[in-house]
Amino acid sequence: MMFKPFVYIQDLNLSYRNKAVLKDLYWEINVGENWVLWGESGSGKTALAKAIAGLTAAQGSIEIDFDPLSKLPAEVLFVDSWYQFKNLEGVANFYYQQRYTSQQAKDTLTVHAELVLFGKEKGLHFDRVEPILEALGFSTFASSQLIELSSGEHKKLQLVKALWLKPQLLVIDQPYTGLDAASRKNLNMLLYQIAEEGVQLILISNDQELPTCIHRFAEIKDGQITTAYTREDTSVSFEKHNREIPGFLKESPVYASDNIVKMVDVNISYGEKQVLKNINWEVKAGEKWLLQGHNGSGKSTLLSLVNGDHPQSYANELYLFGNRRGSGESIWDIKQHIGLISPEFHWYFDATATVWQSIASGFYDTVGLFQQLPYTKSSQVDELVEYFGLTESKNELLTSLPLGKQRLVLLARTIIKNPELLILDEPCQGLDLQQTQRFNQLVDELCSNGMTVIYVGHFESQLPTCLEKRIVLEKGEVKVVESLNIEILS
Structure with missing residues (x-):
């Protein structure tokens, strides 16, 4: 019997505003592998991640072989680099200073209410989210309105949901954005723990600080993927910026x-x-x-x-x-x-x-x-x-x-x-x-x-x-x- 990869991508093509971003891309992810994907800004990392999660249309083949016997949800969860929240009427029309005007902040859900909704939608036990909140230093934000949160706090809310759900495939775009040093360390520990439970990871990140469960590396360049077992083999070489300041x-x-x-x-x-x-x-x-x-x-x-x-x-x-x-x-x-x-x-x-x-x-x-x-x-x-x-x-x-x-x-x-x-x-x-x-x-x-x-x-x-x-x-x-x-x- 032939071995079947967990994720199989073949001849994937994706264009944005008439510009080809991914070109006949091929990528195999085997069962048990956890990856980091990186590349220069605009190379197509996020586009590929969204295509894997079914959020962006692309030409070609993406096959995901979920394990029907696993206790983990048979789904791909994509955590965006930014969190797009809405007000109580389902609108995202906010302005910059609104975060600091407490009367208007009541227009959005609290962190607790947002988690309750997510838990009900996914059928999760609320007592299992508490250790995650504690590890990421987010327990004290339960009563905070979504609009009151900083970028790092919004990132933590997304991560809490993902770590709580534990899907079979978790794709995180820029997992460390806005996180302090202690939160980055604890996040890596939590990612290691869920990987031990069977969650497979794709982290889109140019950062050096990674969880120890990451053992495969991929780089997008010119619409194609290069894969390796060590970071150095796909390390991007950067030219020094020599333009003279205006x-x-x-x-x-x-x-x-x-x-x-x-x-x-x-x-x-x-x-x-x-x-x-x-x-x-x-x-x-x-x-x-x-x-x-x-x-x-x-x-x-x-x-x-x-x-x-x-x-x-x-x-x-x-x-x-x-x-x-x-x-x-x-x-x-x-x-x-x-x-x-x-x-x-x-x-x-x-x-x-x-x-x-x-x-x-x-x-x-x-x-x-x-x-x-x-x-x-x-x-x-x-x-x-x-x-x-x-x-x-x-x-x-x-x-x-x-x-x-x-x-x-x-x-x-x-x-x-x-x-x-x-x-x-x-x-x-x-x-x-x-x-x-x-x-x-x-x-x-x-x-x-x-x-x-x-x-x-x-x-x-x-x-x-x-x-x-x-x-x-x-x-x-x-x-x-x-x-x-x-x-x-x-």
Whole structure:
């Protein structure tokens, strides 16, 4: 009797916007094998994963031979890199600042309610989800509204569901996105445990940190798959980014004040839940800060105060760019000084904007371009389009690009006006190693010209070298403020 593979893919072809992504792709996954799949941004990793899960149409053959005797559900579960939640009326029309407006947050389900619905749909026992919640540090989020969660917390919710269900085939796109170091370690332990119970894994990841049950490696390149038994045999070779930084970004920002941020005993609460407790923090012009803390420690809320988005900033002693918050300046006055990128901002960005328009909108701090640019500013947009290697895509919709390239577009938008303060909240989520190196190289170049930076990053090995100070939050409080040596961290 011939041996039959668990997953058999033959002559698979998939195109996106008339561009061939997968070309006569062949891949066999045998029973008991757990894989990591990687490749450069846009190589087709997510498209292949969705095709295996039956979520994307493709030409060719995909056969999955589920085990009828297994106690595990005979299904493929695909965990997307982003979680697309909806409000109670089934609509996903949210805006960026809505997360911080507690009255409107009641419009979405709580984490507990979402898990109850999933458990009923899949026929799962609720007592079996508790150990997973505990291991991922997610037990305290039961009453949180979906809209209140950060990107890392949304990722945890998806992972909790997947680990609870334990399907015969589990495909996870970017499993470590937004997770702190402790959560990554515990996730790898949980993935190992379910693999021991018979779940087969395909992880789409460029990360080095993997569960020990992974023993097969695959890379997509030019629409084809190369497979190996070791990572090194499929390791992508990256060329160093040697384009010269645009001239207008070589100039030092013009500072309105030597004091960029000053917080005095700042407190933020939602009802009885205190998110920030007696925060004292000062950022001077030209300083480069690393902001860290476990998921749920208060980092996103702290940044929302700095960028003017949080309504409770008026009730606190908070100074931004030399002015006390509430002294007459508008949110747009504050944003003129700031370039911002965050996973949440990416979620809510204008889906109808082209690449060029998205970058240009950074001049006006809007989520799309609603006015004509003068020649000088148009030329600066063109320079950044060229610098980031986006020339061929400049007239395409932002949402039509692979996730990593979308992030590069928004990174370009962040720096287009050479702002006094760069807020980079996990800026390299979704980027491949080459793009991460390129962006951090750019941050280092900008910092040499005197720009102020607040950088949020969980992966110490993927940080720019210019960072010189660190603040660490724990349960809403400042745990550490110290000078930083990136070489020691790495």
